Amino acid sequence: MTNPVSRREFLNLLGAYGGTSAVLQAGAALGLMPGASQAADLSLLNMSSKGKKVAILGSGISALTTAWELSKAGYDCTILEASHRAGGRIFTVRSGTVVDEIGNYQRCDWDNEPHMYFNAGAARIPSIHRSVLSYCKELGVELQVFVNESKTNWVQDDAMLGGKPVRNTDYSSSMQGFISEMLAKSLSESEIDSSLTESESETLLGMMRTFGDLDENMLYKGTVRAGYGSGGFLDHGTKKDVIALRDLLETRLAGNVMVTTQEGTGSGPLLMQPVGGMDRIIYGFANRLGDRIKFRSPVTAVMVKDDGVEVAYEQNGESQLLKADYCFNCIPSHLMTGIPNNFPAEYTTALKYIRRGRAYKAAFQAKERFWEKEDIYGGISWINAPIQQIWYPPHGIHLDKGVVLAAYNFGGANFTEMTQEQRIEACLMYGEKIHPNYRQLVEKPITIAWHRMNHMLGCAPRWARNRGGWSQEEEHLYETLRQPVNGRHYMIGDQSTQHSAWMESAIQSAHYALADLDQRVRAETA
């Protein structure tokens, strides 16, 4: 380097780059963290319900899980849902769907075809999310493979190569090549690890050569792994031009491209999606629960009594009271604190502590499947702009049209405070940087700002203020919220977990609460 960086210096530099936070964010967004997921072993079916009544507040997947399991065990469940639909952030937009963002009411008028949908919330089921998969199986929800990462897709950053988009494969093959070349050079020049034997060094060097596709001098001179510049089938293939390391380093998307590539869901845990939309899971539950779900029935008060819970709610403009033995509540914590209740002060403190994310998504109906003409059949294109990602559907291959996800980002005040027209223009303007005729190829935009969605006003609950870990106070508040009030009122949902924004967490929160209930009821009847 012109200015060699000392060990101390480069550790400081990392702060500027944001190494750890980038990792954490990527991990959280892609659901990679969990691995040892275990669906709770519920044996409620063996439990006598004694005709007990249960009030379930909200109809997110934690609520539906609770209602389904308790109904199977003979409990008398009533689910109160404030909005016109079940599922919360499991929300699929298709022809006719109403998007009830406050101040930005939208009604989707895409072609009415099974493949023309957009999962505006949950969109991916990792193969290690056993509880979700278990319910898909139980409810008969057909699954198909989802594509998160495809190297044919684009990476675009105005700061790199004059803004010219490059194929992910060209970027990541080149980066791998340079990483391997640099490491091989250092291995050949110094004792990188004094514990390695000659045979181990041999294997490591061989692997670096393979990993980087280095030449016989252990140098990266381009690769045909990323595709040929020309030829390849009938004629000898030529290599594409090497993208210089200097150019590769111009973009801060390197982490997204290189880590998503490897840890992401394309090559991490396999991802799946229900055929026809994520809400197939919601309908799977809801169809079985039938009229136990009361729609347009907002809760107006929750009072925990010694022998049960009383829930006041509105229905058809009239106040109703639901008396139940137990209550399971997945109303978003920051909304729940505004509803009259008699929770203990510490419980309320815990509810108030949880912050909410501001993720947004947008989608277009594409008049033609233009990405397929670019050899793209699914997965993400990355762009260093507020839209951040463009997703192409891995379903409906070769049909006439498709739905393209036009933006997916977190915490985007810059985007979500725009008017609908401004949002759409942003999607088009940034999308054009990757797909030249984008503006002409897409139509009928839908945008979702989760913190403006009616009855939700936020997403992705977060406990820890500090990325470095949980404070003692946070641990305490979390445990407080996990305990039922008076043994009667349970807070459930991904807000009651340490890994929010995933269906698996929400379901596990329900299982955790149900297991607690189970113990209490068994103790009572023993």
Next chain:
Amino acid sequence: MTNPVSRREFLNLLGAYGGTSAVLQAGAALGLMPGASQAADLSLLNMSSKGKKVAILGSGISALTTAWELSKAGYDCTILEASHRAGGRIFTVRSGTVVDEIGNYQRCDWDNEPHMYFNAGAARIPSIHRSVLSYCKELGVELQVFVNESKTNWVQDDAMLGGKPVRNTDYSSSMQGFISEMLAKSLSESEIDSSLTESESETLLGMMRTFGDLDENMLYKGTVRAGYGSGGFLDHGTKKDVIALRDLLETRLAGNVMVTTQEGTGSGPLLMQPVGGMDRIIYGFANRLGDRIKFRSPVTAVMVKDDGVEVAYEQNGESQLLKADYCFNCIPSHLMTGIPNNFPAEYTTALKYIRRGRAYKAAFQAKERFWEKEDIYGGISWINAPIQQIWYPPHGIHLDKGVVLAAYNFGGANFTEMTQEQRIEACLMYGEKIHPNYRQLVEKPITIAWHRMNHMLGCAPRWARNRGGWSQEEEHLYETLRQPVNGRHYMIGDQSTQHSAWMESAIQSAHYALADLDQRVRAETA
């Protein structure tokens, strides 16, 4: 290192490891090399056929492509196929399928369900194989995403960790961690690249930290990207034990795991497969070609005349003669040289030069989808044993049974010279190293040794003797075979390409020959 390896030494060591050949093999097997594929722009429809007759020998996909394109243009095509079925190495095994391996006749008796099949030959369509995809679209062949690589899957080598299988994700996350740590160390200690500025170094180091999930001291201390050791949803996740670099280096599968991971088809070009089996493409052609295909009609002589081609063949025990204006021939070169013909000597020399591969595959009906209980929903497990790979189906998720690919390897005299019983025992014995109850979970084996398959006796034609590149003689012979004999007889198929064992190549060989014919016919009529 205890014995530091000099630059010269480590280059020598690479020979022992087989760096380049490993890369080439992986690339060829996964179809990664090509990228700039362009479907030929055929305009035969504009060409007057003048009722010309065409003899097409063999019914591989190059033959079917030729017949389909020429039929659309009004040519009178006859396809002579020696066996009872069309498609050659595009061969899907399902209930009732006859596997006519010589001396090892098998009839498949798996459950008769749409998802219970096994693509014994071609199995993957990369998103960059435009010609194949174009025909899928034209023929209405429904496609779905195929999974090549899934990090939940297993890596097993008796030489590593006492033979205990490890998850691909544990292996590759650890290897990435150590690579990043070593590179970061060297970057902090030396001028690795004097052309990098401080800002570029910062970005590179940040990227290595993200890539390897290093700690604040730029050391790899394990990761939760590979999943938690425990917890993760409701409780804090713990890291799994780190696999020591020394252990990671014990297996020669490192290249397969690390490069497939990144260049492979899971995260390389997206892979697809036809819904219901690869032979949906063959049926797509064959149903349109109808009785133009003559089955059980082996060719017995090919004589090129001044004004056409005469093809003798057998049908129902009787000799027949087919006189045609043109002939397109995809009979495997090493079989064609044994059929009487009047080809020029150099043409025959070229035909004889091509060697054939000996790939084999095996498959079982699984009595239950045991892999799904291990969080696996598709993709490859790698094993350092003659079976080499186990594939799990990405289709039929959560149904009762499935077909598991039990072996896939190349050049396996050790396997294919075994009796059927010995092959099956090998599949079970090695499979048990990954899945403890494998032997009890699978049944009804099918094995395919392509160099013993009737009417084929080989697969994966290869021109170059030397992995380093083509000799001048090889270039010459290749060009010789690409020219039609007397402007009348064309050799087609992947044997007439530089990238064998892929459908795309075979189709492009047909397009190349058709474009040549087109020019000749236009010249004639001009």
